[in-house]
């Protein structure tokens with residue numbers, strides 16, 4: 704796999720990001736939500752991963768004082784399984800540490816074992832369950848977290 708480049712998400716990235724999103728989730732976020740996150744939400748920090756100047760994945764978090772929540776992470780299907788998601792997660796994890804975050808958490812579908820395995824590699828452990836959290840299929844969300 705070629706060299707990856709990770710940088711902050713910008714407004715001009717949104718069409719490519721929405722494409723990654725559409726290919727990754729059953730109920731994808733529309734462009735307007737990414738616009739709010741990148742342009743308007745001062746608590747949001749989003750990053751893209753590029754190969755040959757094309758966006759192949761993204762991740763984001765909300766950070767308030769010393770608490771952060773990963774909102775999402777996705778890699779384009781053709782690029783999965785090459786440790787790109789892990790590099791991106793490592794990057795956002797380091798960003799959180801540099802920002803003084805003490806507690807990092809996220810929600811993940813109970814059935815999404817692949818993502819849970821990725822998060823466990825960074826020390827995140829299950830801390831609770833939100834029953835019937837996902838409206839498309841009433842699936843539970845597992846809350847995972849780690850102290851930094």
Ligand SMILES: CC(C)(COP(=O)(O)OP(=O)(O)OC[C@H]1O[C@@H](n2cnc3c(N)ncnc32)[C@H](O)[C@@H]1OP(=O)(O)O)[C@@H](O)C(=O)NCCC(=O)NCCS
Pocket residue numbers: 727728775776777778779782783784785786787788789790810811812815816817818820821824
């Ligand atoms: C989750 C996701 C970001 C992982 O990205 P990726 O680049 O494919 O993952 P990597 O190649 O970096 O693998 C990192 C770790 O994830 C886990 N993993 C990745 N693919 C896996 C698979 N097919 N089966 C089991 N575990 C897997 C493993 O723990 C792996 O580490 P290991 O190879 O040392 O065991 C990607 O699968 C994705 O975009 N999924 C759809 C969107 C999604 O579900 N996002 C999470 C929302 S909470």
